[in-house]
Amino acid sequence: MVHLTENDRLILDALRRNSRATARAIAESVGLNQRTVSSRITQLEESGVIRQYTIRESGAGLSALIRIKVSPGAKEIGSLGAEIRTWSGVDTVFEIAGEADLIALVHVSDTISLRTLLDRIWESSSDQIASTITELVLEQY
Known part of the structure; x- marks a missing residue:
């Protein structure tokens, strides 16, 4: 490793x-x-x-996709995405059409760091976020 x-x-x-x-x-x-x-x-x-x-961060932590569904009436989705993009560990934030509104591609050292990042998303924007779904990246091709 x-x-x-x-x-x-x-x-x-x-x-x-x-x-x-x-x-x-x-x-x-x-x-x-x-x-x-x-x-x-x-x-x-x-x-x-x-x-x-x-x-390729093989052995160098983990990557995840965090799907973020924004609450109805929340501030502009782009502003929230731009804010999240500035955080350590966040590589890219996409505004998308579909069930979620944003997808954040993150690279963190371990699951504890991922949990900390998820907590930060919720703590900083709890009134604007309806739900999150986190998917771990197993392999990158």
Whole structure:
């Protein structure tokens, strides 16, 4: 199992946002020096966490989809989605048509971190959320 440091997670988050970002740009965005970022990216490539610049976090935590149904009369769905997107661990938030209103793609270290994120969703927006459904990602292709 690959052990990821907090710096590794910052680098992976930056690469998720822009997989073509230079080591220099990543270093500036996460507050590390360029040499450290380059070295960590090489190690992440060699360990298989980064494969062809598709992030595969095998052994590096878990990914989940959180379906969020917004309560009738809640503030604008886009505002809620934009707020949730800024939280640590949240990769992307999609506004969708269907049973749910939003789907958040999250990457967390373990189930405790996932529970903490779910609690934060409910605590910060309990009057706006009717329900959530969480689905764990087993494999990414």
